[in-house]
Amino acid sequence: ITVTHKLATRLLEAGAEPVSGQQLAEEFGVSRTAIWKHMKELEEMGYEIESVRKKGYRIQKSPDSLEAFLVQAGLKTEKIGRRIEYLEQCASTQIVAHQLAQEGAPDGTVVIAELQTEGRGRLMRKWDSAKGQGIWMSVILRPDVPPHKAPQFTLVAAVAIVRAIQAVIGLEASIKWPNDILFGTKKATGILTELQSDADGIQALIIGIGVNVNQEREDFDVEVQDIATSLHLESGQLVNRRKLVQEILHSLEIYTQMYIEEGFAPLKELWEGHSATIGKAVRARMSRETLEGIAEGITEDGVLQLRTADGRLHGIYSADIELK
Ligand code: BTX
Known part of the structure; x- marks a missing residue:
């Protein structure tokens, strides 16, 4: 520096x-x-x-850049973001974060890029990551919890992000199970939680966060123009990305801490309060089958409870949800 x-x-x-x-x-x-x-x-x-x-x-x-020293000036966290790896460009911040985690990067390390050339979603789907217009970052966490709890961190992160967005732009988004943050039916944020684990348990969780911030409609790839939105499109303002990153990291620290100390129960309640899925008729597409029914809630483990017309209750661990 x-x-x-x-x-x-x-x-x-x-x-x-x-x-x-x-x-x-x-x-x-x-x-x-x-x-x-x-x-x-x-x-x-x-x-x-x-x-x-x-x-x-x-x-x-100040310039609208997410350089480490700019994000760190005024950052309220103790742990998350104390080390920030800032890149003008990379294939995917997830790839960089995996690499850093393997090399022993500390708990709370953050990777941020202005542009991702191969941003990815779940199941190797593409994540459109326009240059300088969003927040494309991955957070490395090293929690002391068993691997099967990893998916809960997606839900914890969703709560943290919805609340951070509300604090910065004053608008309330909703969460579609498990990992989308929506305004109405349009997606403003995606979360991708990946895991490095071995026989001893979780070595690192890599939480990928993509927030559409200042895009206009035309800035999105044609394929997602009808399903994506940005905070700018929703609020009519140009949003300060630096403030938003600071708020998201702070919020993430608060809610992961709450999760570690008090377990999932209080977060389940917060999550349900922001949910766009619970109580709705939905279609759940899984790799083997598609089920339709009413999303009744999530379990203590974050599993979606879907009641089909025949009255049976199904636990959904991973699926794409369509609101009907
Ligand atoms: P997902 O699999 O739930 O959603 C991916 C789908 O979302 C795509 O197939 C497409 O339909 C739609 N989509 C693609 N880009 C956008 C966009 N910018 N806005 C709205 N919808 C879009 C969601 O996966 C998880 C995404 C995580 C992205 C972060 S960015 C930082 C980190 N690095 C990385 O490569 N991924 C994560």
Whole structure:
């Protein structure tokens, strides 16, 4: 990290409060002229810096980038995002995260990319990840729970993300079991939980999160234009991606912590409160069969309970759900 980066972090943390050139020069152990030169460099990087007479400098606008030091300035977490691997471009942040996890990356490591060329969904489906317009990230967690609990983390992450979106843009999305976050019937976010485990249990969970943030309709691939939406399309505002990442990571830390300490019960309740599936007539497509019925709820393990017309109750572990 260069002095210029540190300076940006310092000013971002100061917020609306100007910081004097003299003070910055002292803190960084450089001359005031050097500080002025760094300010010019920041402006070239896309920052707008105001110099308030007799008071000092403050940042008016920072570039819409998710560089690690920008996300970390003002990040409220203790663990998640303390290490961030930021990439301009990669095939998939899941692939990078798997690699890092194997190399021993710590619990809470996050991989973020501006562009994914091979973003993926479940069952190797494609995830459209336009450059700079969404949040494409993978979070490495190392919880001490048995492998069969891994799918619950998808539900925990969904609760965390819905709440973070609400905190940042003030709109309430709903969750379609197991991993979609919707506005109406359109998908704004997908979650993909993958697992590295061995005989000792879970080595790492890789939680992939894709949030459509500032796309216009035409920015999506033609195949998904009718089924996808973005937070911008829903709210009419351009959404600050950095704030949203910070909020999602914070929320993820809160709810995974709750899960570890109190188990799934409180999260089941929160999840059901945000659910677009429970109580609805649905069609569940699985690899071998398709069932239709009423989604009655989820079990303590996060398994979907589907009641078919013959009165039987089926436990669904993995499926694509269509609301009828
Ligand atoms: P999924 O299998 O539930 O959904 C994939 C389906 O969603 C696609 O087949 C397509 O119909 C639709 N789709 C594709 N792209 C989009 C989009 N941008 N918005 C809305 N709908 C879309 C969902 O899988 C899990 C997605 C996780 C994505 C993250 S991004 C960071 C991380 N890296 C990575 O490669 N994947 C995860």
